Amino acid sequence: MPLRGPCRLRPSGPRSGCSTPSPSMARTSAPCCELRTLVLHTYPDGIKAYGHERITTPMGRRGKPVKKLRLIAAEKAFALARKFQGRFGTTVSVI
Numbered sequence: 113m114p115l116r117g118p119c120r121l122r123p124s125g126p127r128s129g130c131s132t133p134s135p136s137m138a139r140t141s142a143p144c145c146e147l148r149t150l151v152l153h154t155y156p157d158g159i160k161a162y163g164h165e166r167i168t169t170p171m172g173r174r175g176k177p178v179k180k181l182r183l184i185a186a187e188k189a190f191a192l193a194r195k196f197q198g199r200f201g202t203t204v205s206v207i
Contacts, residue, residue: 146186
């Protein structure tokens, strides 16, 4: 269980001034989630074949096109990819 407050990095003891027990060393890794980017590839002719032009559009956190790649939580990126995967003439990539 992570400890909260200003005394989470101090060792606990009689002179530390901290009433909650805490580890003597700071944690090196915090809980985190994987970050991904979502890209939508659109084929204007509707043909997904080698040699045909495709338009690459990075998608944002709300599923709207953005100008540059944005990092999204992996769970959200895969949920948006499932939403976009059935469209005609498109391919979805989660990088």
